[in-house]
Amino acid sequence: MRVSLKDVAAHAGVSIKTVSNVVNNYQHVTPAMRERVQRSIDALGYQPNLTARHLRKGRTGLIALALPELGNPYFAELAATVIDAAAERDYIVLLDHTGGRREQEILVSQGFRSRVIDGLILSPIELETEDLRDRTESVPLVLLGEREFDLSHDHIAIDNVAAARTAVQHLVSLGRREVAFIGDRRGRSEPSRLRKRGWREELVSAGLSADDGLIAATDGWGRADGAEAMTRILETGRRPDAVFAYNDLMAIGAMRVLHERGLRVPEDVAVVGFDDVAEGRFSTVTLTSISPDKEAIGRLAVESVLARLGGNAPEPQSIRAAYRLIERESTLGRRQTSEGADG
Structure with missing residues (x-):
């Protein structure tokens, strides 16, 4: 039989209300009482009925997270x-895959699952401001990523222009002068545009040429796209001495092509990626990368949704999460690397 609050209260010799206060982590419970109740919870194997708890508040206990590329x-x-x-707040997350397609992002943002979720966290790629301006869905929406929206929704992102400039500044500080950018997106893409802007601004600031001949546009942002972009640049007869890639996957694809062409990383071509994914930390030549504070982004997103749900949130705000440059072998070689600085 399922252990109830009443069972725990009887075992601990306290009131049901006291057990409830401990289970809900109310702060006014004394440490001694909390420990006493927790011992009974552990002894009886009590598990709170989260579904019932959320239903009493008129909620489902579910948050949707819509992402463009689950792979x-x-x-x-x-x-x-x-x-x-x-999970720390007793919520379950439903994952949704938009494929970065505008029509799917519109469908998700307009609340086609609003009856089963309490809030939505959306990372859009192609969504436009006008797609959200007339949104009538009451489910709280928090936006992630680099798209700029002039709307009344919380938006959590890093400063992509500044982050890109940090990456290029690192390359320039190492004496690199021909810095390519791979990952310019064919068609609309705010993240790509912002990172390309940072690449260009930093090169100009350093007195170097932001040569369009060293920009490679792609349809996607995977390893094969990075390899194809690097190939196209090399086949023009140009040989940059550095590459700033839109993301780590493209950087890894580019490094593979450089290896196949007999070019050494970083001796001949230094490479910087973006995202600091685990794969880059274990590649044969470990990858220098811009590392967004993913843990903070996830925490801030959940906190923003639940604050809006509870009705105690401030005015919608744009929240800048931190980033840092992680310096590894793809720019420093096999000498000691560093952990970079916070952005």
């Missing part, structure tokens, strides 16, 4: 941080 390690790692943060 991309960055989004997989980000999803894990959101799931962990939600």
Whole structure:
């Protein structure tokens, strides 16, 4: 039979209300009483009925997280941080895959699952401001990522222009002068545009040429896209001495092509990625990368949704999460690497 609050209260010799206060982590319970009740909880194997708890508040206990690429390690790692943060608050996360398609992002944002969720965290790629301006769905929406929206929704992102400039500044500080950018997106893409802007601004600031001949556009952002982009640049006869890639997967694809062409990383070509996914930390030449604070992004996203749900949130705000440059072998070689600085 399921152990109830009444059973725990009887075992501990306290009131049901006291047990409830401990289970709900109310702060006014004394440490001695909390320990006493927790011993009874552990002894009886009590598990709170989270479904009933949420239903009493008129909620489902579910948050939806809509991401563009579940197969991309960055989004997989980000999803894990959101799931962990939600679990700490007794919420379950439903994952949705939009494929980065505008029509699917519109469908998700307009609340086609609003009857079964309490809030939505959406990382859009192609969604436009006008797609959200007339949103009538009451389910709280928190936006992640680099799209800029002039709307009344919380938006959590890192400063992509500044982060890209940090990456290029690192390359320039190492004496690199021909810095390519791979990952310019064919069609609309705010994240790509912002990172390319940072690449260009930092090169100009350093008195170097931001040569369009060293920009490679792609349809996707995977390893094969990075390899194809690197191949196209080399086949023009240009040989940059550094590459800044839109993300780590493209950087890894580019490094493979450089290896096949007999070019050494970083001796001949230094490479910097973006996202700091685990794969880059274990590649044959470990990858220098911009590392967004994924844990903070996930925590802030969940906190923002639940604050809006509870009606005690401030005015919608744009929240900047931290980032740092992690310096590894793809720019420093096999000498000692560093952990970089916070952004």
